[in-house]
Amino acid sequence: MSGLRNRYCIVGVGETEYSRDSGRTTRAMAVEAIGAAVLDAGLGPGQVDGMLSYQLADSTPAPWVAADLGLRLNFYMDVLGGGSSTEALIGLAMGAIEAGMCETVALFRSMNGYTEVRIGGTGARAAQPVRGLDLAQRPYGMTSAGQNFALTFMRHMYEYGTTSAQVAHVRAAHSRHASQNPKALLKERVTVADVLASRWIVKPLHLLDCCLETDNATCLIVTSAERARDLRQRPVYVMGVAGRVSKPRTDFHWAHGPITRVAGYFARDIVFGQAGVTPEDVDVTGSYDAFTFTTMLQLEEYGFCVKGEGGAYVSSGIIELGGRRPNNTSGGHLCEGYTHGMSMVIENVRQLRGTVDDYCPDGREGKHSYDYAPGRCRQVRDATIAMNMGWASPPTGSALILGR
Amino acid sequence: MPAVEYRGMTLVIPDNDSEWKEYFAAARAHRLILRACVACGRLRYPPSHGCPWCADLGWTWREVSGRGTIHSYEIVVHAIQPGFRDWAPYPVVLVELDEQRGQPTADEALRIVANLVRPDLRPEAEENVAIGKRVRVVFQDLADQVALPQFTLSDEPPAGRVWRLA
Ligand SMILES: [Zn+2]
Numbered sequence: 001m002s003g004l005r006n007r008y009c010i011v012g013v014g015e016t017e018y019s020r021d022s023g024r025t026t027r028a029m030a031v032e033a034i035g036a037a038v039l040d041a042g043l044g045p046g047q048v049d050g051m052l053s054y055q056l057a058d059s060t061p062a063p064w065v066a067a068d069l070g071l072r073l074n075f076y077m078d079v080l081g082g083g084s085s086t087e088a089l090i091g092l093a094m095g096a097i098e099a100g101m102c103e104t105v106a107l108f109r110s111m112n113g114y115t116e117v118r119i120g121g122t123g124a125r126a127a128q129p130v131r132g133l134d135l136a137q138r139p140y141g142m143t144s145a146g147q148n149f150a151l152t153f154m155r156h157m158y159e160y161g162t163t164s165a166q167v168a169h170v171r172a173a174h175s176r177h178a179s180q181n182p183k184a185l186l187k188e189r190v191t192v193a194d195v196l197a198s199r200w201i202v203k204p205l206h207l208l209d210c211c212l213e214t215d216n217a218t219c220l221i222v223t224s225a226e227r228a229r230d231l232r233q234r235p236v237y238v239m240g241v242a243g244r245v246s247k248p249r250t251d252f253h254w255a256h257g258p259i260t261r262v263a264g265y266f267a268r269d270i271v272f273g274q275a276g277v278t279p280e281d282v283d284v285t286g287s288y289d290a291f292t293f294t295t296m297l298q299l300e301e302y303g304f305c306v307k308g309e310g311g312a313y314v315s316s317g318i319i320e321l322g323g324r325r326p327n328n329t330s331g332g333h334l335c336e337g338y339t340h341g342m343s344m345v346i347e348n349v350r351q352l353r354g355t356v357d358d359y360c361p362d363g364r365e366g367k368h369s370y371d372y373a374p375g376r377c378r379q380v381r382d383a384t385i386a387m388n389m390g391w392a393s394p395p396t397g398s399a400l401i402l403g404r
Numbered sequence: 405m406p407a408v409e410y411r412g413m414t415l416v417i418p419d420n421d422s423e424w425k426e427y428f429a430a431a432r433a434h435r436l437i438l439r440a441c442v443a444c445g446r447l448r449y450p451p452s453h454g455c456p457w458c459a460d461l462g463w464t465w466r467e468v469s470g471r472g473t474i475h476s477y478e479i480v481v482h483a484i485q486p487g488f489r490d491w492a493p494y495p496v497v498l499v500e501l502d503e504q505r506g507q508p509t510a511d512e513a514l515r516i517v518a519n520l521v522r523p524d525l526r527p528e529a530e531e532n533v534a535i536g537k538r539v540r541v542v543f544q545d546l547a548d549q550v551a552l553p554q555f556t557l558s559d560e561p562p563a564g565r566v567w568r569l570a
Contacts (some may be wrong), residue, residue, distance in 0.1 A: 150478035
C-alpha cells in the first residue's frame with residue numbers, strides 16, 4: 001500500500017498574522033495567505049489552477065478569493081469541516097491532480113475564530129437550534145470541543161493513572177517553543193505549576209490545557225514532484241497521507257469503546273504503510289493540540305509510545321526542542337494560534353526545508369544556531385521526516401508523513 | 405411538537421422526525437425506550453434507522469431498565485451556553501446501561517450522555533460524582549411530548565473500582 005509516495009509535494013506555505021483583532025474579513029485574510037504561499041513557492045501568475053478550503057460556515061468560499069488573486073480555476077471545492085481537514089485535503093489535492101483535473105492546488109483555511117464565529121462555541125454557535133444527533137449531547141450542556149472530549153480524557157486518567165501534571169508538560173513544552181516564534185500569540189513560557197494553577201474550564205481541563213481562539217488565514221500549495229523541481233523551494237514530499245479516518249459508530253462514538261482509543265489507532269497503518277517508515281524514523285511531530293490531552297492521545301495511538309503510557313511520554317522531555325522528537329515546534333494551537341490544524345503542517349514544511357522563521361538572523365536562509373534558549377532558535381537539526389496528526393474529535397482523525 | 409425551549413436552547417423535534425420524537429415522548433411518560441433490531445435483536449442508542457451490526461432496517465422500540473454505571477464524567481465549571489451558567493458547576497456523565505454490556509464485543513455497550521442530577525433535578529454535587537457509581541434514570545419534563553432522560557445516584561453498591569478526579 002505505497003499510495004503515491006514521494007510523487008507529490010508541498011511547495012508553498014503562507015499565513016497571516018495570528019491575532020485576536022484581525023479587523024477584516026475572512027476573504028481579505030485568505031487572499032493574503034494564499035498570495036504569500038504563491039510567492040513562497042515562486043509560482044507565476046495563473047499557475048495555481050485548483051483550490052480547496054474547509055470551514056464551519058464561518059469563512060469565505062474559494063470562488064470569492066480566486067478572482068482577487070487573478071486565478072481562473074480548473075477545480076475547486078469548499079469542504080465542511082475543521083480539524084483533520086488539512087491532511088485529508090492534501091490527499092484530495094493529490095487525487096485531483098492525479099486525475100488530471102488540475103495541476104497545482106492552493107488549500108486554505110481562513111477564520112475570525114476570536115472576533116467573529118468563536119471556536120470555543122460561545123456566541124452564535126451556542127445560540128444555534130438543537131436538532132438531529134445534537135439532541136444526544138447539547139441539551140445536557142455538552143457543546144464545546146472541550147466539553148465533547150473531556151469524557152475521553154477523564155476515562156484515560158481512570159484507566160491508566162494519567163495525571164493533570166503529566167499532560168501539563170505539553171503546554172509547558174509548546175510554550176517554550178512559542179518563545180522562539182515571532183509569530184506566536186503567546187510567547188511567554190509557562191510551567192507545569194502555571195497550568196495546574198489556572199482556572200478550571202471543564203474538569204479535567206484547566207484554562208491552560210486549552211488552545212487559543214484566533215483570527216488568521218493559512219495556506220499550503222500542493223503540486224506534483226515533477227513541477228516542484230522547477231519551483232523556488234526545496235520540495236517537501238508527501239510520503240503518506242490518511243484522512244478522515246474514523247472509529248466505528250461515528251454517529252455516537254461512545255457506543256464503541258474503549259472510549260480512550262482515538263481514530264489514530266485506525267489511521268496509523270494506512271499512513272505508515274504508505275510512507276514505508278516507522279514512528280522511530282520520525283524526527284518531528286505535529287500533534288493537534290487543541291488540548292494538552294489530545295497530543296498525548298495521538299502520540300500513543302500512532303505508536304510513539306505504548307498505549308496508556310502517553311502521560312509518561314509527554315512529560316519525559318522527548319517532545320521538547322532538544323529532545324529526541326520535538327512536537328509542535330511553533331508552539332501549536334496552544335500557544336502560536338488556532339488554525340484548525342494547518343499551521344502545524346506549515347511548521348513541519350519549514351522544519352524540513354531547514355528554514356524555520358525563528359529569531360536566528362538568517363534563519364529563513366537556513367542558517368541556525370540550534371540554541372533553544374528563549375528568543376533564539378527553533379530549527380530541529382537535520383530534520384528529514386516529519387509527521388502531522390490531525391484531529392476532528394476522538395473518533396475522527398487524519399495523518400500526514402512528510403519527507404525531504 | 406416542533407420546538408421546545410430549554411435553558412436558552414431551542415430543541416427542534418419536528419413532526420417528521422423519524423429518530424427522536426417517540427424517544428422523547430416515551431420519556432415524557434417516564435419510560436426509557438431504545439430501538440431494537442428485528443433481525444438480530446440487539447438494542448442501539450441513539451435512535452437510528454439501520455442496525456449497526458447487521459444493517460437490517462427493521463426495528464421496534466423496547467423499554468429498558470434505566471439502570472447503569474458511570475463510565476466517565478466531566479464537571480463543567482465554565483458554562484458555554486448562557487442558559488447553563490446558573491447550573492455550573494454541573495456534571496455530565498456517560499452512563500453505561502446494564503442491558504447489553506460488553507456485547508457484541510467486549511468494548512461495546514449502550515452508553516448515554518446525561519447530567520447527573522439530584523432527585524429534585526438540580527445538578528449533583530461534584531464530590532458525589534465518580535466513575536463506577538451506580539445510577540438510575542429519572543425524567544425531566546419539558547413539554548407535553550418531551551422530557552429529558554437524566555440520571556441520579558442509586559443506592560446500589562458500586563460496580564468495580566470507584567474513582568474521581570482528586
Ligand atoms: Zn441487527
